[in-house]
Amino acid sequence: MLCKQVGAILCVIPVDDAGELDLNTYDALLCQRTKLVAITHVSNTLGTINPVKRMIDAAHAHHIPVLLDGAQAIAHLPVDVQDLDCDFYAFSGHKLYGPTGIGVLYGKSALLDDMPPYQGGGDMISSVSFEATTYNKLPYKFEAGTPNIAGVVGVGAAVNYLNSIGFDAIVGHEQALLRYATELISEIPGLRIIGNASNKTGILSLVLQGLHPHDIGTFLDRQGIAVRTGHHCTMPLMERFGVPATVRASFALYNTISEVDKLAEAIYQVKEVFK
CATH class of the missing domain: 3.90.1150.10 (Aspartate Aminotransferase, domain 1)
Known part of the structure; x- marks a missing residue:
């Protein structure tokens, strides 16, 4: 979708016969023109656990932010976003045995501060007039309108459940x-x-x-x-x-x-x- 909107070029990391990413090709793809690296933490199709920490370090060496799709990893692996040093991490609630229709997006504050809100509504502004709008601080800037309160409670319960098992x-x-x-x-x-x-x-x-x-x-x-x-x-x-x-x-x-x-x-x- 982004390629159609802004003319970006999508480069794909090859996969070998075992279902593992070709890291040599990945390293070669990274350059000053690379704007974002998006990686699946764990393949929902093959179960492969990608070496994301090593891949994040390689991207950061070129000052490239990294987004991890953690939907398949979050209920099956311990995930520490600070240790991984990823810039964004996203997952869905139902993969945690929680409710559907809700998920979590983690992002580094500096990057989120620079990003505009993607939707408008109550609570995402500090002040508003017919001439200008000042957006609220994080995370409220991205939480327009009445949130999915029941879903958040359900995801919290699911997280507590998994942590209780260990x-x-x-x-x-x-x-x-x-x-x-x-x-x-x-x-x-x-x-x-x-x-x-x-x-x-x-x-x-x-x-x-x-x-x-x-x-x-x-x-x-x-x-x-x-x-x-x-x-x-x-x-x-x-x-x-x-x-x-x-x-x-x-x-x-x-x-x-x-x-x-x-x-x-x-x-x-x-x-x-x-x-």
């Missing part, structure tokens, strides 16, 4: 599920896992030879197994791996080993039904 326990549990599932699923003939990064969260994107992911997803749904099928809002990534779509199983703190066993058993059944 990310050491969450990460340990999800990684154990991922290792077990990867080993078990890999034994299924004709199955291909899309994305085998050395550092990833609890996501398995897979395809079965000769079967469309939508058919697999429908069968699994009837077995009471919830997966997502499709391009996962990442159509260019599907094209990169030469597939129309994938079946994505996502593991979270509430999943169990027995559920992984049921997933594998159901995939074997899919193969028999559609043989």
